[in-house]
Amino acid sequence: MTTWDSLYAKRASRMRASEIRELLKLLDRPDVISFAGGIPDPALFPAEAFKQAYAEILGGPEAERALQYGISEGSTRLREWIVAHMKDLGVSCGPENILVTSGSQQGLDYIGKLFLSEGDTALVQWPTYLGAVQAFNAYEINFDRLDPRANLAAADYQSRAAERGGAVKFAYLSPDFANPTGLSLDLEERRRILTLAGELSCAVIEDSPYQSLRYDGAPVPAMLALDCERNGGIENSRTLYCGSFSKSLSPGLRLGWICAASEVISRLVLIKQASDLNTPVLNQEAMARVAETKFEPHTAHTNAVYKARRDAMLDALAAHMPEGTNWTRPEGGMFIWLELPGGLDAAELLERSVETAKVAFVPGRAFHPDGSGANTLRLSFSCADKPKIDEGISRLGALIAETVTSTL
Amino acid sequence: MTTWDSLYAKRASRMRASEIRELLKLLDRPDVISFAGGIPDPALFPAEAFKQAYAEILGGPEAERALQYGISEGSTRLREWIVAHMKDLGVSCGPENILVTSGSQQGLDYIGKLFLSEGDTALVQWPTYLGAVQAFNAYEINFDRLDPRANLAAADYQSRAAERGGAVKFAYLSPDFANPTGLSLDLEERRRILTLAGELSCAVIEDSPYQSLRYDGAPVPAMLALDCERNGGIENSRTLYCGSFSKSLSPGLRLGWICAASEVISRLVLIKQASDLNTPVLNQEAMARVAETKFEPHTAHTNAVYKARRDAMLDALAAHMPEGTNWTRPEGGMFIWLELPGGLDAAELLERSVETAKVAFVPGRAFHPDGSGANTLRLSFSCADKPKIDEGISRLGALIAETVTSTL
Numbered sequence: 001m002t003t004w005d006s007l008y009a010k011r012a013s014r015m016r017a018s019e020i021r022e023l024l025k026l027l028d029r030p031d032v033i034s035f036a037g038g039i040p041d042p043a044l045f046p047a048e049a050f051k052q053a054y055a056e057i058l059g060g061p062e063a064e065r066a067l068q069y070g071i072s073e074g075s076t077r078l079r080e081w082i083v084a085h086m087k088d089l090g091v092s093c094g095p096e097n098i099l100v101t102s103g104s105q106q107g108l109d110y111i112g113k114l115f116l117s118e119g120d121t122a123l124v125q126w127p128t129y130l131g132a133v134q135a136f137n138a139y140e141i142n143f144d145r146l147d148p149r150a151n152l153a154a155a156d157y158q159s160r161a162a163e164r165g166g167a168v169k170f171a172y173l174s175p176d177f178a179n180p181t182g183l184s185l186d187l188e189e190r191r192r193i194l195t196l197a198g199e200l201s202c203a204v205i206e207d208s209p210y211q212s213l214r215y216d217g218a219p220v221p222a223m224l225a226l227d228c229e230r231n232g233g234i235e236n237s238r239t240l241y242c243g244s245f246s247k248s249l250s251p252g253l254r255l256g257w258i259c260a261a262s263e264v265i266s267r268l269v270l271i272k273q274a275s276d277l278n279t280p281v282l283n284q285e286a287m288a289r290v291a292e293t294k295f296e297p298h299t300a301h302t303n304a305v306y307k308a309r310r311d312a313m314l315d316a317l318a319a320h321m322p323e324g325t326n327w328t329r330p331e332g333g334m335f336i337w338l339e340l341p342g343g344l345d346a347a348e349l350l351e352r353s354v355e356t357a358k359v360a361f362v363p364g365r366a367f368h369p370d371g372s373g374a375n376t377l378r379l380s381f382s383c384a385d386k387p388k389i390d391e392g393i394s395r396l397g398a399l400i401a402e403t404v405t406s407t408l
Numbered sequence: 409m410t411t412w413d414s415l416y417a418k419r420a421s422r423m424r425a426s427e428i429r430e431l432l433k434l435l436d437r438p439d440v441i442s443f444a445g446g447i448p449d450p451a452l453f454p455a456e457a458f459k460q461a462y463a464e465i466l467g468g469p470e471a472e473r474a475l476q477y478g479i480s481e482g483s484t485r486l487r488e489w490i491v492a493h494m495k496d497l498g499v500s501c502g503p504e505n506i507l508v509t510s511g512s513q514q515g516l517d518y519i520g521k522l523f524l525s526e527g528d529t530a531l532v533q534w535p536t537y538l539g540a541v542q543a544f545n546a547y548e549i550n551f552d553r554l555d556p557r558a559n560l561a562a563a564d565y566q567s568r569a570a571e572r573g574g575a576v577k578f579a580y581l582s583p584d585f586a587n588p589t590g591l592s593l594d595l596e597e598r599r600r601i602l603t604l605a606g607e608l609s610c611a612v613i614e615d616s617p618y619q620s621l622r623y624d625g626a627p628v629p630a631m632l633a634l635d636c637e638r639n640g641g642i643e644n645s646r647t648l649y650c651g652s653f654s655k656s657l658s659p660g661l662r663l664g665w666i667c668a669a670s671e672v673i674s675r676l677v678l679i680k681q682a683s684d685l686n687t688p689v690l691n692q693e694a695m696a697r698v699a700e701t702k703f704e705p706h707t708a709h710t711n712a713v714y715k716a717r718r719d720a721m722l723d724a725l726a727a728h729m730p731e732g733t734n735w736t737r738p739e740g741g742m743f744i745w746l747e748l749p750g751g752l753d754a755a756e757l758l759e760r761s762v763e764t765a766k767v768a769f770v771p772g773r774a775f776h777p778d779g780s781g782a783n784t785l786r787l788s789f790s791c792a793d794k795p796k797i798d799e800g801i802s803r804l805g806a807l808i809a810e811t812v813t814s815t816l
Contacts, residue, residue: 135683138683275543
């Protein structure tokens with residue numbers, strides 16, 4: 001059997017290993033200070049609360065139901081918590097507007113499956129979340145650049161999409177502390193995207209897994225909340241909000257959600273039925289219990305920890321980076337985005353950095369669907385304490401300064 | 409926003425609610441004896457063993473890892489158990505041949521995504537597992553009938569597939585106690601399918617979630633085992649085996665697996681990365697612990713219970729069904745398949761049955777991709793005890809006899 005290639009679907013040629021995941025395997029070395037992985041600090045997980053929740057469910061009358069198949073929409077108790085959470089974000093909705101997904105990544109895959117035919121176009125920011133590009137790419141589509149700070153001409157997007165044999169189906173954005181830049185969209189930018197989507201008659205995908213990780217600055221309303229306000233409620237809204245428990249309570253239970261008009265949710269439920277029947281009821285029931293009692297105190301605690309790490313990294317960057325280096329100053333999330341001076345290539349720098357400075361980061365090109373961004377890189381501050389951050393940024397700054405000098 | 413329909417992908421028109429799932433909602437009435445749901449009896453779940461496993465993981469040093477993101481391939485400990493299990497089924501393989509999936513339903517979706525381009529053909533039995541048809545249908549393909557008991561002419565399949573604008577990508581079968589018929593393929597039938605697949609140069613999808621639920625008769629080697637034997641090992645085999653914990657230990661953790669050549673597994677891992685990153689590590693670690701100590705004693709216990717229920721249903725059918733009614737005599741699984749006498753329509757019968765006899769079952773048409781099978785129905789014996797089976801089959805037999813008479 002040596003003919004697998006001839007049996008694969010056409011879309012298989014677009015499926016490539018995530019450069020970042022491959023990279024992370026190489027960087028998992030004890031002698032390297034890593035700012036590479038974009039994951040929460042596991043030391044902060046509320047393990048005891050989860051232990052109690054699982055013991056309560058599996059030791060009580062709910063055990064049979066928790067170990068059985070469940071409904072594709074998601075468990076009622078967890079959806080009720082999500083409904084209340086969305087209300088806190090300014091979105092008035094009911095359980096019929098919520099689909100529980102296996103992490104928000106699954107939400108992105110299902111959204112791709114529902115909206116994207118071959119040749120269609122998705123609008124995304126440059127740089128953007130790599131996982132979204134991978135999820136949408138499987139549906140054999142094109143990407144066009146969405147820059148909330150530039151002029152947005154609907155007719156231009158439409159004609160480019162038509163030239164490529166499809167239509168603009170949605171604008172995908174991560175408006176809060178985005179991976180990889182750490183940046184948020186302000187109110188004006190959010191409104192402009194909604195206006196553009198109206199002109200394009202397309203959907204808006206608001207991917208906000210870092211939403212609760214705000215360390216300072218004033219909260220900005222969710223795009224779905226603005227859309228509801230503008231169009232008279234969620235049933236008339238064009239925005240699908242993707243939420244996640246992965247960055248707040250635990251990524252290990254793989255729990256996220258989509259909040260949108262019930263018509264769209266009912267379609268996504270059919271996709272869920274055909275693709276994995278339901279997300280584990282046991283995990284949903286455990287998460288509901290932990291979220292009900294711990295979400296606010298826990299995120300307050302972890303935000304204090306992450307804020308200190310962000311501050312430590314911003315201070316270290318100011319102290320150690322050579323002139324010509326620029327970076328973002330995010331109000332939350334896990335990432336700082338850095339532009340190298342003198343057109344340095346971040347992938348080349350990483351090779352030297354791991355060998356000599358013993359510091360790891362993620363080169364920025366992978367986040368650009370067009371392969372640009374060679375002089376950018378992503379730093380994550382979520383898993384390193386202040387001494388490691390000081391030491392690592394100091395070494396990285398010295399290496400960058402040295403490299404710039406040697407290439408002059 | 410009233411234009412959702414115009415935004416959906418072309419494939420969305422193929423996504424319909426499962427008739428069976430909709431039906432099950434209606435049938436969940438306490439006054440109805442239900443033989444409809446094809447699910448394990450929740451009273452048999454090893455809840456205490458799961459409780460201990462979760463407590464051990466979440467109370468110990470593994471908690472942080474169990475609550476973090478994991479690798480897309482699946483947890484090492486669970487894959488090792490699966491490797492040993494596959495060895496018991498005659499398949500020599502390693503962890504590189506295993507992908508852990510969120511139930512075997514997810515395996516079917518991923519297999520569709522990897523192999524099926526629009527217009528391709530999948531060979532399936534008539535009747536077949538409805539969830540497979542739903543999973544594959546999303547990839548906009550055609551179905552052609554595979555009858556392991558008839559002549560299998562590769563050239564005919566090829567020309568029909570070409571006429572429909574694609575190729576035969578795989579033959580999909582459930583060789584052990586299939587849903588919905590309860591029937592198994594014998595050794596000769598398995599070999600003929602493998603030969604046909606060789607002539608077609610296509611893959612074989614062996615979906616065997618009921619494999620461990622054998623109550624009598626001699627085990628037949630897995631098709632993957634026969635394929636390995638014929639072609640010199642798993643790396644040269646064309647068969648993908650889909651396994652599941654849902655019918656043995658618990659469906660609630662949503663854990664299944666695909667076992668195949670490492671080249672295929674590596675492709676499926678990329679699909680997993682882009683679609684939900686990984687199956688929950690916590691659940692995999694809990695399942696590994698329960699499977700290691702409980703799989704054999706637990707399935708021995710549940711098989712004794714299910715065997716008694718199957719026997720009770722076969723006895724009741726023999727006692728109460730009118731002449732001209734035919735049914736299968738499965739050696740395992742959860743289902744008996746029944747053909748009604750006198751061309752009765754099972755969907756019409758169900759309406760009357762729920763109203764008057766207060767007995768529920770699943771009409772057989774939904775399991776036929778061509779809409780045939782109107783005079784067939786599926787009975788599940790997994791969730792009813794002997795008195796309920798006696799009473800329910802007695803009432804159903806009387807209703808069928810009465811209906812046949814009234815239509816003469």
